[in-house]
Amino acid sequence: MAITEVKQTSPSQAAASSAGQQFQIEAKTLDLFYGDFQALHGINLDISQKQITALIGPSGCGKSTFLRTLNRMNDLVKGVSIKGEVRIGGENIYDKNVNVVELRKKVGMVFQKPNPFPMSIFDNIAYGPRAHGIKKKSQLTEIVERSLRQAALWEEVKDRLHSSALGLSGGQQQRLCIARVLAVEPEIVLMDEPTSALDPLATLKVEELVNELKQSYTIVIVTHNMQQAARISDITSFFLNGKIVETDVTSKIFTNPTHKQTEDYITGKFG
Amino acid sequence: MNNVARNQKIAFTCLSVLGLLTVCILIYIIGYIVSQGLHMISWEFLTTKPRKMGSEGGIYPAIVGTVYLVLTTMIIATPIGVGAAIYLNEYTSRGKITSMIRFATEALAGIPSIVFGLFGFAFFVILLKPVTGGWSILSASLTGVTMVLPTIVRTAEEALKAVPDSLREGSLALGTTKWQTIKGLILPTAMPGIITGIILSIGRVVGETAAFLLTLGGTILIPQSLFDGSRTLSLHLYMVAMETGAMDVAFGTAAVLIVLILVINITASWFFRRLVKRFS
Numbered sequence A: 001m002a003i004t005e006v007k008q009t010s011p012s013q014a015a016a017s018s019a020g021q022q023f024q025i026e027a028k029t030l031d032l033f034y035g036d037f038q039a040l041h042g043i044n045l046d047i048s049q050k051q052i053t054a055l056i057g058p059s060g061c062g063k064s065t066f067l068r069t070l071n072r073m074n075d076l077v078k079g080v081s082i083k084g085e086v087r088i089g090g091e092n093i094y095d096k097n098v099n100v101v102e103l104r105k106k107v108g109m110v111f112q113k114p115n116p117f118p119m120s121i122f123d124n125i126a127y128g129p130r131a132h133g134i135k136k137k138s139q140l141t142e143i144v145e146r147s148l149r150q151a152a153l154w155e156e157v158k159d160r161l162h163s164s165a166l167g168l169s170g171g172q173q174q175r176l177c178i179a180r181v182l183a184v185e186p187e188i189v190l191m192d193e194p195t196s197a198l199d200p201l202a203t204l205k206v207e208e209l210v211n212e213l214k215q216s217y218t219i220v221i222v223t224h225n226m227q228q229a230a231r232i233s234d235i236t237s238f239f240l241n242g243k244i245v246e247t248d249v250t251s252k253i254f255t256n257p258t259h260k261q262t263e264d265y266i267t268g269k270f271g
Numbered sequence B: 001m002n003n004v005a006r007n008q009k010i011a012f013t014c015l016s017v018l019g020l021l022t023v024c025i026l027i028y029i030i031g032y033i034v035s036q037g038l039h040m041i042s043w044e045f046l047t048t049k050p051r052k053m054g055s056e057g058g059i060y061p062a063i064v065g066t067v068y069l070v071l072t073t074m075i076i077a078t079p080i081g082v083g084a085a086i087y088l089n090e091y092t093s094r095g096k097i098t099s100m101i102r103f104a105t106e107a108l109a110g111i112p113s114i115v116f117g118l119f120g121f122a123f124f125v126i127l128l129k130p131v132t133g134g135w136s137i138l139s140a141s142l143t144g145v146t147m148v149l150p151t152i153v154r155t156a157e158e159a160l161k162a163v164p165d166s167l168r169e170g171s172l173a174l175g176t177t178k179w180q181t182i183k184g185l186i187l188p189t190a191m192p193g194i195i196t197g198i199i200l201s202i203g204r205v206v207g208e209t210a211a212f213l214l215t216l217g218g219t220i221l222i223p224q225s226l227f228d229g230s231r232t233l234s235l236h237l238y239m240v241a242m243e244t245g246a247m248d249v250a251f252g253t254a255a256v257l258i259v260l261i262l263v264i265n266i267t268a269s270w271f272f273r274r275l276v277k278r279f280s
């Protein structure tokens, strides 16, 4: 597997990567400030296609902040400034002429708390495609079914597509939100603690789903749950105080981390 | 411990007595007017013209006038008010301009309606007479717009503010534009609250007398266009009672008004409950 090559990127490795393989997402010396407060310090992270990358680290270390730089959701926060670059498919998404709306079609996001729209299940899924100009009912029906199937929710909701999405359970709502993202056919799916509001059974379902999705999508997932990161991810990146301590193959991070701080964190000594 | 329980009981009793009293007074007033006026209400009363300055006959022109005035006022005020609320809540961050506009809307809401009437008289009736036709439905509607705009802006703004940011983020993250998000998600979600404000405003226009006394003219004829004068039910009630002393017609008109206002308020609270349900 190629993933063994994805260690924390030192400059020489970055050079190697640009020479050899191209990563789908490349963050390069990324700094992010909320006003005067620096939340991210020189983040370097390369993410390969169709893999699950887990971001772990104690609360407030900047995982969500980093995740939200990948689809420019931080643009919505006032006073945010960014230095460095994030390349997706080779293009710096912070370039002036980048179309943020197009970027977000390509880079979908699932949030910590399920956020179904107050409308029917069908309309939730069809919302994105409709906004992107698909009007034909037959086409929308097809997209809705496909997305719900991909999100392993179809069997549970196929008989009530036109009732409100707010009537679903928390776990179902989260899978609905995943389906809603898939309906837009992104290449990358970002997930910010997608299971933290769910019970163990619903969590398991979402985890299985994420594992399935890896076949077709690149997934970056933030999680507080060590077992979850260990179970589902290929690569794990450990954040601390706005910096990346190390990035490595998940099995290595959890059995034989290079840095003492990583070991302390995953063994529960802090965080 | 015992003392606390006793005080609690006393307070509870006092408050329920006061509450009951309020309800009783309300029921008495409504009951009195309806019982005085209900026998007047008939198909004929609602659909014929008044005779002898309104002391006899029906109230048809006043109903027509009320409907015209409400429609014109709301058709002008709703897009402006909702548009302003969208601008305030979705496009500006809470800065100086926003708080100034907010202060202005609040201050406007506290001004007695006769002052709006005076303004409307001086500005729309006299100054803009070539445009508005002097005393006319248009002059009165424009005056009404200045009166209800603060209510519409405030309620629409509250309704928009009640839409959680997580929905905005969820929509934008799907690659929709800000306007698509507002149009497709935020406005529909806030709609019950916005409609509540609109209905409350309709109630205000229906119930208003002073401002329209100065701007609507008060003719008893059926208006043929927006540039004709007219009278509303409230105005008709006032004029009939003051000028002719025909109290039965006045109470009949009052009964119609009260039923109308009740219907409007019940509709408003129904929408409000729908809004609350949406987020629970």
Ligand SMILES: Nc1ncnc2c1ncn2[C@@H]1O[C@H](COP(=O)(O)OP(=O)(O)OP(=O)(O)O)[C@@H](O)[C@H]1O
Binding pocket: A034, A037, A039, A057, A058, A059, A060, A061, A062, A063, A064, A065, A066, A077, A224
């Ligand atoms: N909108 C904001 N304005 C100012 N500071 C912020 C904002 N959002 C986050 N921060 C700060 O940035 C730092 C990183 O926050 P972030 O939410 O990325 O952490 P996190 O690793 O996702 O934490 P958690 O695990 O609790 O979700 C924190 O110190 C936080 O207080």
Ligand SMILES: [Mg+2]
Binding pocket: A063, A064, A065, A192
């Ligand atoms: Mg977070």
